[in-house]
Amino acid sequence: MILTTTNSIDGKQVTNYLGIIVGTTYTSNTGATKGMSFKDIFNSKKYYENYEKGLEAAKESAFDKLKVQALEKQANAIIGVSIDIEMMSTTGVTMISVIGTAVRVQ
Template sequence: MILTTTNSIEGKTITHYLGIVSDITYTATFSGSGMSLKDMFSSKKYYAAYEKSLLEAKEAVFQKLRTHAENLKANAIVGIKVDVEPISGSMTSMISVVGTAVVVI
C-alpha cells in the first residue's frame, strides 16, 4: 500500500478513484508510559512520553486507514491529511487522518 500526502505518485498512473477514507484515534499523554509522579514534572520526560504516545496513535490510525482502503480494493492512498488536536481540559489528543483511496499501475 502506497501512502502519500501528494495528489499523485511519481511514476504511477491513477486508474480508479475509489473514495475518501478516514479514521480517528485518541491518545492519552501518559497512557501506559510508566511515568512516576516525579517524571511528570520533568519537561524532557513529559515531552518524550507525549511524543511516544502520539507516534503510537499515528501508526494505529494509519493502519485503520490502510484497512479501509484495502476493503475498497485500493493499492494506494493519495492526498493524505493528518490533524492532531488536543482535547480541551484533558491530557488527550485526537488524531484524524483522511485521504483518497485509489488504484495505481
C-alpha cells in the first residue's frame, strides 16, 4: 500500500478515486504512568517518554484503520494523507485522525 501526503505519486497514474477515508483512535494521558514505578511517575523525562510511546502506538493504530478502509474499497494507494491530533483538555484524552483519499494506481 502506497501512502503519500501529496496528491499524486511520481511515476504512477491514478485510475480511480475511491473516496475519502479516515482512521481515528483515542489515547488517554493516564496511560503514560502505566507500568511505571511510583518514583518514576514524578520523573518528567520518563513520564514524557511513556506518553510519547502511547501516542506513537495510537498513531500506528489510526494508520492501520486507514489502511483497512482503503483495502475494503480495493485501493492500492492513499494520497493526500494528513494527520490531526487533538487534545481534549477537560478529559485528558487525545484523538488522532489520519485522513486521505483512497485511489487505484497503475
